[in-house]
Amino acid sequence: MPLDRDAAHYLFGVMRLKQGAEVLLFNGADGEWRATVAEAGKRGGTLEPQRRTRPQTMPPDLWLMFAPVKKARTDFIVEKAVEMGVRRLLPVATEFTNSERIRQDRLQSHAREAAEQCGATFVPEVADLAKLPDVLSAWPEDRRLMFCDEAQAGGDGPAARPFAEAGGPGPWAVLIGPEGGFSDRERARLHAMEAAHVASLGPRILRADTAAVAAITLWQLRFGDWT
Amino acid sequence: MPLDRDAAHYLFGVMRLKQGAEVLLFNGADGEWRATVAEAGKRGGTLEPQRRTRPQTMPPDLWLMFAPVKKARTDFIVEKAVEMGVRRLLPVATEFTNSERIRQDRLQSHAREAAEQCGATFVPEVADLAKLPDVLSAWPEDRRLMFCDEAQAGGDGPAARPFAEAGGPGPWAVLIGPEGGFSDRERARLHAMEAAHVASLGPRILRADTAAVAAITLWQLRFGDWT
Secondary structure, X not given: OEEOHHHHHHHHHHOOOOOOOEEEEEOOOOOEEEEEXXXXXXXXXXXXXXXXXXXXXXXXXXXXXXXXXXXXHHHHHHHHHHHHOOOXXXXXXXXXXXXXXXXXXXXXXXXXXXXXXXXXXXXXXXXXXXXXXXXXXXXXXXXXXXXXXXXXXXXXXXXOEEHHHOOOOOOEEEEEOOOOOOOXXXXXXXXXXXXXXXXXXXXXXXXXXXXXXXXXXXXXXXXXXXX | OEEOHHHHHHHHHHOOOOOOOEEEEEOOOOOXXXXXXXXXXXXXXXXXXXXXXXXXXXXXXXXXXXXXXXXXXXXXXXXXXXXXXXXXXXXXEOOOOOOOOOOHHHHHHHHHHHHHHXXXXXXXXXXXXXXXXXXXXXXXXXXXXXXXXXXXXXXXXXXXXXXXHOOOOOOEEEEEOOOOOOOHHHHHHHHHOOOEEEEOOOOOOOOHHHHHHHHHHHHHHHHOOOO
């Protein structure tokens, strides 16, 4: 297996591996493999896969949608989501989102590193930042949406069904709002969606990264692979 | 209400509050109060409580026991535990714990800051680092213990009851192991405890800070104040 320049730099420049050294490989489709370094160069090299050490395992079909917060906490959200088991990460800009931009490439690398750290064989895709209304307008018909609404009082409009009453498995997404919460308009829009289910994360105010872990735990217990 | 030197330095030196400025106060017993600055000096001052803005609310009688990890992640565990609602934090040294020491005073300040951030009116006590066997030897008779065991295969000894089958409320503790897991001896000891219940946090390996949030979520849903 040929290595590109970045991988060669990391393995042979940073980690200083020599010919014959062993590494664990995964590509998100074929499980985890033990491989040996066949050739080690400054700008390239080759790995020779030896045997499969773990089968491919996919996380459940769960997306995490989150409003980017400060850099360190956004990194944490990505790391935690990978550990907890999600299929796709969608950063969304809401009315009260502080960050207008994300470094998609940096978050994607961060997701890869988190997968390496926790022994996952799958790296979720990190999508580009999109506006929440745009994401909701193109919402896939068969995917349900769990959102956590601190201001449970729903106002005059329709109220989304409680997550506790959602039945059956299938594709889902978990939406974590920004630290300032959703706007009234966003809240009304979410509550009016057929696919939406509202969940409570307790009586205390959680930071966005804490809320992400708690909400994914809730979902995994109910519909995921935590048995 | 007189202020000590540290509080005066923070309010008048760092935050540059003047006489008449408003602050929110809590002492862990009387709820949250709005107060005004009556006197502001370099080494002291006085606050005048005006009215109670929130009643005192106590988290459920849950302890979090955790093996200290690297500084930033230990800080996160403390912060997350405060947000999620625990009554007491007990750092414990296990056989595979990397850190032999903690800065109890620093973690206690961190807990206070986390409570201020999330609008809690209670700051959990952070105990001094203790050895796990010592803590277990003095285990209070009426407190149950939920622990998360990655190596679910229990060996030859007795196996603790599953958390899912634990009944009734009452005092509890959640125990999060070090990133290297528990030793065989520790695992056998825990499984043999009458008070112990074992929980699963899914098929992936979680970092200690992620495991803390997930485990407290599990507990809060079952026995806590997340309704």
